[in-house]
Amino acid sequence: MSRRDAPADRNGHAVPTDLATEQRYVARLYERLDTLRVETVALRDRYIRDSDNTPGGRVERDIAYARHAASLVALTAAEDRLCFGRLDFTDGDRAYIGRMGIFDDRGDHQQLLMDWRAPSARPFYVATAAAPLGVQRRRHLRTRRRVVESLADEYLDVSDLDQADLARVTAADPTSDGPLLAALNAPRTGRMGDIVETIQAEQDRIIRADHRGVMVVQGGPGTGKTVVALHRAAYLLYTHREQLMHRGVLVVGPNETFLRYISQVLPSLGENAVVLTTPGELFPGVRATALDDPAVAAIKGRTSMAAVLANAVLDRQRMPREPITVPFGGAPGGALTADRALLERAQQRAWHSRLPHNQARRLFLRSVLDQLLRQLVERLEQGRVRAGGESGDRLVFTQDDRDSLRRELATDPAVAAALSRVWPALSPQQVLSELYASPRRLRFAAPDFTDRQRALLERPVAEHLSDTVWTVSDVPLLDEAAELLGDVPDAARGQQDRERAERTAYAQEVLDLMDTSPDGEGEGLAGMLGIVSAADLAERQEELVSLTSTAERAGSDREWTFGHVIVDEAQELSSMAWRVLMRRNPLRSMTLVGDLAQTSDPAGAASWQKVLRPYVRDRWHLEPLTVNYRTPEEIMAVAARVLSRIDPRLQAPTSVRATGVRPWRRAVTDPAGLVPAVVRAVTDEAEQLGERQLAVLVPDDLVGPVRRALATALPAATTAPGTDLPPQVSVLSVRQAKGLEFDVVVVVEPGRMVQASQRGWNDLYVAVTRATQQLGVVHTGRVLAELAELEPR
Ligand SMILES: Nc1ncnc2c1ncn2[C@@H]1O[C@H](COP(=O)(O)OP(=O)(O)OP(=O)(O)O)[C@@H](O)[C@H]1O
Numbered sequence: 053m054s055r056r057d058a059p060a061d062r063n064g065h066a067v068p069t070d071l072a073t074e075q076r077y078v079a080r081l082y083e084r085l086d087t088l089r090v091e092t093v094a095l096r097d098r099y100i101r102d103s104d105n106t107p108g109g110r111v112e113r114d115i116a117y118a119r120h121a122a123s124l125v126a127l128t129a130a131e132d133r134l135c136f137g138r139l140d141f142t143d144g145d146r147a148y149i150g151r152m153g154i155f156d157d158r159g160d161h162q163q164l165l166m167d168w169r170a171p172s173a174r175p176f177y178v179a180t181a182a183a184p185l186g187v188q189r190r191r192h193l194r195t196r197r198r199v200v201e202s203l204a205d206e207y208l209d210v211s212d213l214d215q216a217d218l219a220r221v222t223a224a225d226p227t228s229d230g231p232l233l234a235a236l237n238a239p240r241t242g243r244m245g246d247i248v249e250t251i252q253a254e255q256d257r258i259i260r261a262d263h264r265g266v267m268v269v270q271g272g273p274g275t276g277k278t279v280v281a282l283h284r285a286a287y288l289l290y291t292h293r294e295q296l297m298h299r300g301v302l303v304v305g306p307n308e309t310f311l312r313y314i315s316q317v318l319p320s321l322g323e324n325a326v327v328l329t330t331p332g333e334l335f336p337g338v339r340a341t342a343l344d345d346p347a348v349a350a351i352k353g354r355t356s357m358a359a360v361l362a363n364a365v366l367d368r369q370r371m372p373r374e375p376i377t378v379p380f381g382g383a384p385g386g387a388l389t390a391d392r393a394l395l396e397r398a399q400q401r402a403w404h405s406r407l408p409h410n411q412a413r414r415l416f417l418r419s420v421l422d423q424l425l426r427q428l429v430e431r432l433e434q435g436r437v438r439a440g441g442e443s444g445d446r447l448v449f450t451q452d453d454r455d456s457l458r459r460e461l462a463t464d465p466a467v468a469a470a471l472s473r474v475w476p477a478l479s480p481q482q483v484l485s486e487l488y489a490s491p492r493r494l495r496f497a498a499p500d501f502t503d504r505q506r507a508l509l510e511r512p513v514a515e516h517l518s519d520t521v522w523t524v525s526d527v528p529l530l531d532e533a534a535e536l537l538g539d540v541p542d543a544a545r546g547q548q549d550r551e552r553a554e555r556t557a558y559a560q561e562v563l564d565l566m567d568t569s570p571d572g573e574g575e576g577l578a579g580m581l582g583i584v585s586a587a588d589l590a591e592r593q594e595e596l597v598s599l600t601s602t603a604e605r606a607g608s609d610r611e612w613t614f615g616h617v618i619v620d621e622a623q624e625l626s627s628m629a630w631r632v633l634m635r636r637n638p639l640r641s642m643t644l645v646g647d648l649a650q651t652s653d654p655a656g657a658a659s660w661q662k663v664l665r666p667y668v669r670d671r672w673h674l675e676p677l678t679v680n681y682r683t684p685e686e687i688m689a690v691a692a693r694v695l696s697r698i699d700p701r702l703q704a705p706t707s708v709r710a711t712g713v714r715p716w717r718r719a720v721t722d723p724a725g726l727v728p729a730v731v732r733a734v735t736d737e738a739e740q741l742g743e744r745q746l747a748v749l750v751p752d753d754l755v756g757p758v759r760r761a762l763a764t765a766l767p768a769a770t771t772a773p774g775t776d777l778p779p780q781v782s783v784l785s786v787r788q789a790k791g792l793e794f795d796v797v798v799v800v801e802p803g804r805m806v807q808a809s810q811r812g813w814n815d816l817y818v819a820v821t822r823a824t825q826q827l828g829v830v831h832t833g834r835v836l837a838e839l840a841e842l843e844p845r
Contacts, residue, residue, distance in 0.1 A: 070203060071200055071202075071203065074138075074193055074200045074203060075199070075200045077135075077148065078134070078135050078193070078195060078198065078200050079198070080164070081134055081135050081148070081150070081154055081164055081165055082134065082198050084154050084156070084157070084164060085127060085130060085131070085134060085154065087157070088127055088154075089124065089127050089128070092120050092123050092124050092127060093120075093124065095116075095120050096116070096117055096120035096121060096124065099112075099113045099116040099117055099120070100113060100117065122324065125319070125322065125324060126152065126322035126323075127152075127322075129151070129319055129320055129321065129322040130150070130151040130152045130322060132320070133150075133151070133195055133249070134150050134151055134152075134165070134195070135148050135149070135150035135151075135165055135193060135195065136149065136150060136151075136192065136193050136194075136195070136248065136249040137149035137150070137168075137176050137190070137191065137192055137193060137249065138189075138190075138191040138193065139173075139175060139176055139179075139187050139189075139190060139191075140187070140188050140189040140190075140191070141186045141187055141188060142184075142186055142187070142188045142209055143186065147163075147166050147172065147173070148164065148165050148166065149165070149166050149168055149173045149176045150165040150166070150167070150168065151167070151168065151248065151321065151322065152165065152167050152322060153165060153166060153167040153170065167290065168248045169286065169287045169290040169291065174256065174260070175187045175190075176190060177251045177252070177253060177256040178253045178256050178257075179208055180208065180253070181208050181209070184208035184209045187208050187209070188207065188208060188209045189205055189206065189207050189208070190205070190206045190208060191203055191204070191205050191206075192204040192205075192206075192231045192249065194231070204230060204231055231249055231250050232250045232252070232681075232708070233708075233709055235247065235249070235250050236681055236682075236708065236709060236824070237709070239742070239743045239744045239745070239795055240744065240745045240793060240794060240795050240824060241745075241777065242313070242745055242777045242778040243312075243313060243314075243315070243316050243777065244278065244279060244282075244313055244314045244316070244317050245316070245317070245320070246279075246282075246283070246317050246320050246321055247276070247279050247283065248283070248321070251283065252276075252679070254677060254678070254679070255276055255279075255280045255283075255677070257675070258280050258284060258643075258675050258677070259280055259283045259284045259287050260284075260287055261284075261675070263288050263291075263292060263616055263641050264639075264641055265640065265641065265642075265668075265671060265672065265673070266640055266641075266642045266644065266664060266667075266668050266671070266672035266673075267642070267643050267644070267672070267673055267674075267675055268622070268644045268645075268646075268660050268664070268672060268673070268674050268675070269281065269643065269644070269645040269646075269675045269676075269677060270645075270646065270647060270648065270660070270674055270675070270676055270677070271645075271647060271676060271677030271678065271705060272647055272649065272677075272678075272680060272695075272704055272705035272821075273647065273650065273680065273682065273683065273691070273705070273817070273818065273821035273822075274680040274681055274682025274683045274705065274793070274821060275677035275678065275679060275680055275681065275705050276677060276679075276681050277620070277645035277646070277647070277677060278305075278314060278620050278645065278791060279317070280645070280677070281303070281618045281620055281643055281645045282303070282314060282317045282318055282321075282618075283317075283321070284618065284643055285301050285303060285318060285323065285326055285616070285618055286318060286321040286322075286323045288301065288616055289301060289323050289325055289326070290323075292615070295615055296325065296615040296616060297325050298615070299613065299614055299615035300325050300326065300327055300612075300614050300615060301325065301326045301327070301614060301615060301616045301617070301618065302326075302327050302329065302614040302616070302617045302618065302636060302637070303318075303326055303327065303328045303329070303618045303619075303620070304329055304330065304331060304334075304617070304618070304619045304620065304633070305328065305329075305330060305620045305621065305791065306330065306331070306620065306621040306624055306790050306791055307330055307332075307341070307787075307788065307790070308330060308341070309778075309784075309788055309792070310330075310620075310621075310790065310791045310792065311328045311329075311330060312778075313791070313792050314328070314620075314791075315328065327614070330524075331524055331527060331528075331624075331625060331629050332523075332524040332527055333527070334527055334528070334531060334629070334632050334633070334636075335480075335527045335528075335530045335531045335534070335610065335632075336608050336609065336610050337608075338481075338522050338526075338527060338530060340522040340523055340524045340526060340527050341524065342521055342522070342523045342524070343523060343524055343525075343787075344523045344524075344525050344526075345508075346654040346809055346810075347508055347654070348508045348509070348525070349523075349524075349525045349626075349653065349654050349655050350654040350655050351501075351505055351508055351509060352509070352523075352525035352526065352528075352529060352626070352628065352655070353525055353528075353626025353627055353628050353629070353653075353654070353655025354626070354627060354628070354655070355627040355628065355631075355666075356498075356500070356501075357529060357532070357628055358532055358628070358631065360487075360497045360498045360501075361483070361484075361487075361497070361529060361532050361533050361536060362536060363496060363497035363498070363499075364483055364484075364487045364493060364496075364497040364533075365409050365478075365483060365533070365536045365537065367493055367496045367497060368409070368475070368476060368478060368483070369399060369402070369403075369409065369475055371392055371395040371396055371399055371474065372392070372395070372474065373392060374392075375389050375390060375391040375392065376389070376390045376391075376395075376470055376471075376474065377389060377470065378390055378424060378466075378467055378470040378471065379466040379467070379470060380424075380428070380461065380464060380466065380467055381464075381466075382428070382457065382460060382461075383428050383431060383432075384431050384432065384435050388424050388427055388428060388431075389427070390420060390423075390424065390470075390471070390474075394420065394423045394424075394427075395420065395474060397419065397423065398415075398416045398417075398419035398420045398423065398475075399416060399475075401415055401416065401419045402415045402416035402419070402475070407538065408535070408536055408537055408538025408539075409475075409478060409536060409537045409538060410477055410478065410537050410538045410539060410540060411538045411539065412475075412538075413475050413476075413477060416474075416475045417471060417475070420471060420474075421458060421461055421462055422458075424461060424467075425454065425457060425458050425461060428457060428461070429449055429454065429457070432449075433449075477540070478537055478540075479517075479537070479540045480530040480531070480533035480534040480537060480540075481517050481520060481522075481530065482517060483533045483537065484526065484529055484530055484533055485511075485513050485514065485517060485520050486513060487509075488509055488510060488511040488513070489510075489511065489512055489513035491506070491510065494506045494509060494510065525626065525628075525655070527629075527632075528626065528628035528629045528631060528632045529628060531610065531631075531632045531635070532628065532631065532632075534610055535635070612636065613635075613636055613637060613638055613639070614636055614637050615639070615641065616637070616641045616642065616643070617633055617636060617637040617641070617642045617643075618642070618643045618644075618645070619633065619642070619643075619644045619645070619646075620645050620646070620791065621645075621646055621650070621790055621791055622644040622645060622646035622657070622663075623646035623647060623648050623650060623651040623653075623656050623657045624646070624651060624652070624653040624656045624657075624790075625653075625656065625657065625663075626653065626655035626656065627655070627663075628655075630663055630667070634667050640667065640668055644660075648660070649695060649698050649699070649702055649814060649817060650790075650814055650817060650818050651811060651814055652786065652787060652790075652809070652811045652814050652815050652818065653811075654809065654810065654811070656811075660672070660674065677705070678705050678706060679705060679706055679707075679708050680704075680705035680706060680707045680708065680821075681708050682793050682821070682823075682824050683707055683821050683823060683824070684707055684709055684710050684711040684713075684824075684825070685707040685709070685710040685711075686710060686711060686712070686713060686714055686715060687707075687715055687820065687821070687823055687826075687827045688704055688705070688706075688707045688821075689841075690715055690820055690827065690838070690839065690841070690842065691704055691817060691820045691821050692704040693838040693839075693841075694813060694816050694817045694820060694838050694839075695817055696838075697813045697838060698813045698814055698817060711825060711826075713825065713826055714842070714843045715826070715827040715828065715829070715842045715843065716827075716828045716829070716842055716843045716844070716845045717828065717829040717830070717831065717835060717839060717842035717843070717844060717845065718733055718828070718829070718830045718831075718844075718845045719831060719832075719835065719844070720830060720831065720832045721832075722832075723832045723833075726754075726800070726801070726830070726832055727754075727757050727758055727761050728761070729830055730748065730750075730758055730761070730762075730798070730800050730830050731758075731761050731762060731765045733798055733828060733830050733845075734746065734748055734762060734765075734766070734781060734798055735765055735766060737796055737798065737826075737828065738766055738769055738780075738781060741769075741780065741781075741795075741796065744780075744794075744795035744796060744825070745778070745780055745781075745782075745794045745795050745796070746769075746780065746781045746782075746794060746795065746796040746797070746798070747781075747782050747783075747784055747789060747792070747794040747796075747797050747798070747822060748762070748781070748782070748783045748784070748797075748798045748800060749784055749785070749786055749789050749797060749798070749799050749800065749819045749822065750783060750784075750785065750800040750801065751785070751800070751801050751804045751805055751808055752785045752787075752808070754800060754801065755783055755784070755785050758783045758800065759783040762781060762783060766781055769781040770782075770783075782794075786805060786815040786816075786818050786819050787815075789818070789819065789822055790818060792822060793822050793823070793824055794822055794823060794824070795823070795824050795825045795826070796823060796825055796826045796827075796828075797819070797820075797822045797823035797826070797827050797828070798827075798828045798829070798830060799816075799819045799820060799827070799828070799829045799830075800829075800830050800831070801830070801831055801832065802816050802819070802820075802829055802831060802836055802839060803831060803832075803833060803834075803835075803836055805819060806836065828845075829842055
């Protein structure tokens with residue numbers, strides 16, 4: 053394969069005519085994009101103006117609005133670097149590749165631009181000189197604000213070129229980086245960008261793989277796992293749009309900082325039917341960010357917690373030994389009695405149904421009421437008292453009498469109060485917080501745990517349930533409890549929950565209609581949809597779009613199941629968290645990306661096989677990624693030594709580039725001088741930072757002190773620029789830095805990182821692989837042998 057960086061003459065100078073030709077073509081594409089935008093806005097607005105104000109008309113308008121608004125988002129997203137490639141085939145054909153498909157509106161509606169995800173665009177990513185797939189030349193176009201700035205050509209098949217062309221081709225600029233290296237060397241912005249222009253062949257294979265089944269993408273740091281997973285989401289939504297738009301794609305990332313970091317990738321690819329979430333948000337209504345101590349997290353993450361929760365619910369179905377007095381004014385003596393035998397009969401009936409707790413409760417209560425009614429009738433009969441009649445006559449109850457007595461029993465608040473504690477309606481939050489708060493309940497639910505393990509789970513109950521601080525490890529337990537409890541009856545729900553359920557139901561109906569009724573007939577929905585009045589519709593349109601978006605619906609519905617699930621940093625999830633994700637994706641259509649060598653969570657994975665076997669046995673496949681696009685060779689050599697401490701058999705990924713800059717280390721003799729030394733080192737680096745981003749990665753307990761010291765020394769650099777972007781210099785723990793990258797990284801006290809937990813070497817491996825350009829280490833005491841070769845400063 054031969055590469056040139058610009059259309060060059062014999063001396064390697066750009067050929068202006070090529071640029072001018074491409075500029076003309078690109079201008080035409082933008083002209084068409086502008087027209088499409090104007091047309092879409094007009095269509096969208098016409099629906100608002102012209103639709104009639106009947107319920108059916110309103111539904112049709114809402115749906116059309118949502119559709120056109122989504123198209124507009126995609127058209128707007130395509131603006132930046134709309135066209136970035138061209139393929140010239142040996143048979144004379146030519147295709148331009150870009151962010152979306154665009155067709156001519158004249159003549160035979162020829163395709164002007166091919167979506168990068170289309171099957172015919174594939175050679176742009178995978179054709180090589182050895183397997184050119186009919187491609188003679190691959191051209192990369194670099195554009196900025198609609199202007200073509202440069203071109204880079206690769207000739208895959210030179211056999212048909214004439215002498216002049218061949219001379220041009222071989223006059224490549226040997227110092228040229230090519231589009232991939234140019235992208236990798238560019239300063240980081242604090243947000244991940246898309247890579248549609250430079251997807252590599254091994255990545256393309258993963259992005260376009262069949263969506264059915266479970267695929268695990270295992271690769272070392274910087275091999276593009278995250279970025280590939282996101283492009284795969286965009287590819288799947290394009291290829292299986294009908295199927296996936298409706299159910300949506302779920303992307304799970306380790307924390308909110310990470311989600312912010314990747315948040316622009318899919319919108320820049322024009323895709324919005326994706327729900328981005330963290331493991332702490334998988335249970336609707338709870339947004340957990342707090343972390344348990346590692347020992348507690350390890351216990352909460354075990355599969356055996358599923359049995360503990362089942363027992364905890366069973367505990368709430370246990371019958372009291374002593375009979376219960378049920379006050380009822382209509383009974384002789386003013387009360388009935390529910391003894392153990394009566395209650396156990398009702399319990400058996402409820403268990404027999406195999407329904408979840410809250411649904412089975414209805415059967416339980418029904419059975420108790422039936423038996424109480426029988427008792428009441430018997431006692432009334434035995435009392436031989438007939439209302440208004442003489443004593444001594446036998447009382448005869450008709451079916452109507454019985455029905456009305458039953459109604460009285462069922463609606464009597466005193467009866468309800470007496471029975472409410474026997475098989476109570478429960479929310480997951482109640483079950484879990486009351487379990488943690490009671491050593492007795494814990495003993496019943498976790499008989500196989502040691503006293504110490506149970507003690508680790510103990511926690512006092514908050515004054516109000518809504519004040520409970522849930523941890524990330526609690527979330528799968530809440531979900532598990534919800535599974536065992538079934539729908540929480542309205543009385544046990546909070547106001548917010550109720551509102552959310554209503555909004556979800558509304559949006560779902562609108563969406564169902566989009567699916568099944570193109571002419572917008574929706575008379576059955578008339579009442580419900582009346583909540584969107586014609587008068588305030590204009591202002592509510594945006595809200596409606598978000599209501600009908602997959603994210604809103606799926607985020608508020610625990611039973612929502614996704615068309616495809618992508619998990620990033622998948623090695624960090626506990627066994628209990630996997631159970632939640634599998635429930636959200638019964639089809640088992642999943643892409644899991646991770647690196648077992650980077651596992652730091654105490655409940656995280658040590659083997660993919662172990663994680664997946666319970667759900668898919670061996671029906672999953674592994675795709676390795678082996679090239680590191682982030683970390684230069686010099687830093688990777690350090691990382692490889694750290695990796696060998698985790699497992700000497702593991703192979704670090706190969707860096708795609710070198711920078712010539714050696715990583716450095718600075719030893720601090722007096723531990724009290726550590727923070728000032730970090731400040732000095734970072735200040736030195738900051739002077740040469742320019743536009744670049746720097747991160748200081750520290751042990752957890754140093755986050756506060758180092759952050760404060762740097763905020764004083766470098767106030768401007770450590771303040772977020774007011775936009776959504778992070779500050780130029782950030783101080784993070786390793787856990788917070790997971791999945792992120794920075795131009796320059798300073799690692800503080802690696803020795804302490806290693807000792808901080810059982811997976812300390814994994815943490816250090818993550819820390820030293822975050823930099824795209826330079827790595828420095830500041831340490832007290834003796835340097836770790838693995839870092840001894842860093843250049844002393
Ligand atoms: N084909 C590509 N073209 C341009 N940049 C790429 C390409 N592949 C990967 N990159 C870049 O390499 C960097 C690392 O990618 P990414 O964060 O996806 O790696 P990762 O495997 O998820 O890393 P980690 O395991 O450390 O989180 C990112 O900046 C990404 O944009």
